[in-house]
Amino acid sequence: NAGVTQTPKFQVLKTGQSMTLQCAQDMNHNSMYWYRQDPGMGLRLIYYSASEGTTDKGEVPNGYNVSRLNKREFSLRLESAAPSQTSVYFCASSQGQGWSSYEQYFGPGTRLTVT
Amino acid sequence: DAKTTQPNSMESNEEEPVHLPCNHSTISGTDYIHWYRQLPSQGPEYVIHGLTSNVNNRMASLAIAEDRKSSTLILHRATLRDAAVYYCIRRGGTGGFKTIFGAGTRLFVKA
Helix, strand or coil: CCCEEEECCEEEECCCCCEEEEEEECCCCCEEEEEEECCCCCEEEEEEECCCCCCEECCCCCCEEEEECCCCEEEEEECCCCHHHCEEEEEEEECCCCHHHCCEEECCCEEEEEC | CCCCECCCEEEEECCCCEEEEEECCCCCCCCEEEEEEECCCCCCEEEEEECCCCEECCCCEEEECCCCCEEEEEECCCCHHHCEEEEEEEECHHHCCCCCCCCCEEEEEEC
16 A cells, blocks of 8 residues: 655756656545645645546646546646746645545655756 | 644654644634644655544644634654644635645754
8 A cells, every 4th residue: 555656756847848747546535636845835735636537726726737537646737847836746635525524645745846 | 814823843852742732713613623744855744633622643632722713732752753844734614625734833852
């Protein structure tokens, strides 16, 4: 049982390049989330997927797109990377359905640098 | 505002109890209070959550004020491994899925 896995662990992009961050969970959770964390700050929600087939914007969605590929996988795409997107990206999942009472499980993070 | 208020940092001695406070004065009746912690270079880790009653688990205890405007995370015996940033979060109600993480409290544990 691996929990929440993220790939890649590290990535360096040039401004304007695109990339997709992958996330998968093996806990049969309904809900999945993408956060970013800038140095010395708390996490900010980018997008979330309450259940398979649905996605919604979080606090800071601009510059990102997401795909809930199936129940296990939730990807985050940067179409044209900017230096302001340099951050650590965390994926999380939770059981959902009465979601507010369920804890979130986080992946190890992807450290992205945009030059 | 769905944010909570926590002290920026706290210090504790090893083997002593630690009480981490959190203010959530605008909490609604359906909001749960969650605590997470984040060790250096890791993703956040769930600690405990509750709605109205005090809660205990193997990691910690959560004491919720009767008016629910504040809560306290209690680590019964701090260890060096408990040094982390602790986040107090409201989930539910008007916040919906948009869980708001503040800056948290950085806990320093002295040997």
